[in-house]
Amino acid sequence: MASLRKWLFAGLLTVLPVAITVWVLQWIIATLDQTLLILPERWQPDRLLGFHLPGLGVLLALGILLVVGAVASNFAGRKLLAWSDRLFGRIPVVRSIYSGVKQVSDTLFSENGNAFRTAVLVQWPRPDVWTIGFVTGAPGGDVVNHLLGDWLSVYVPTTPNPTGGYFVMLRRSECIELRMSVDEALRYVISMGVVVPAKTASTLVK
Template sequence: MLITHICNLIKQFLSGFFSFLWSLFLNGLLTILPLIATIGFFHLSLKLLKNWLEPIRQWKPKAIEQFPLIEKVITFLFENIPYFEIIVAFIIILIVGIIVRVVLLKTIISGIEALLLKLPLIRPVYSGIKQLTAALDPQNELVFQKVVLFEFPRHGAYSIGFLTGEVPIGLAPNNTEKFFSVYVPTTPNPTSGFYIIMAEKDLTITNLTRQEATTIIISGGIIQPERFNSKNLSQNS
């Protein structure tokens, strides 16, 4: 009996000990896994971007051959600075942005956009991406003025929407209260959604930015800002 009792105690001790070790392992894994996943994601993204931009490393204009010193400097930078082609691509994009803003290149781009919008297969994709980037543009104050919360598609279920403006009297269901136009994007593609006319009393304005709200919608609520305060719409409109 004594031996059996001792064996049971040893089993209980080992069981508790291994359970304790397993819980410590899980705690460590859950702590370090997001960090490893984040580092792995950025490492993979940089690697894919580096491979995609590899032609920049091989590209050498003939004009540079006339300046051996400049050619040596460029070769040195590519060979000794990691991901230098990404830096070059960033600088090129920055220069293009400056040219677009300063020079009349917008006219050419508008012509290309008009051509793309005439192509049946490309038009819906390009148009959707264009609308999304316009909505996320921090300089665009006319699109998606505020992020609101309201009951949709049924009572007790809430959706995130973008307030796009006040509904004109001629379009409002009645003249006794204010109505607002709300765009309700879908997950995971926010370029498609619903246009809804809502009464002011049914809307709750949040302090979410357009970028934060779009991130929540695209991720299906997985990625959320830590803060989420709401106020009465009439106090902020």
């Protein structure tokens, strides 16, 4: 029985990551394939080919993103984006949602953004209990008028789902910068400490 249990767990550890990866990829492809519905019926790949070919929606979505990015990068595109920002900013309810999402996306995906660039070790949720957080910047607005000294804005993710977490402001001296990439730190968090990064040396943030 002990051998059977050992083989069962070994099989689960081997099959489960592969199965979940395949399922996630299938879900992403199936979701992006819905973008094909924006094409006229006579241009639908299923109609032209006579059968369904998975993944064409992914190519279409990437093409749309490239075209939109190219347009948004020139002078006319920037003017159009500024006009659309003003338009959405005048619509009640919509403006609060749009502005919040835009600020977060600009922070995360902008080439000049600094979000999630540094992993730090912090004491959370109480002293002598340590966890990994990610520096998102420095406190701003009226907040800085009430904080004395040098502070950092830190996002503390939850485990194993890092999309949920806490935004906290900590003294820079209380944050230990980790010599690991953000990807390594995220894997460490998601795996609940099972996947240990190769390099764990750390230094105080300067």
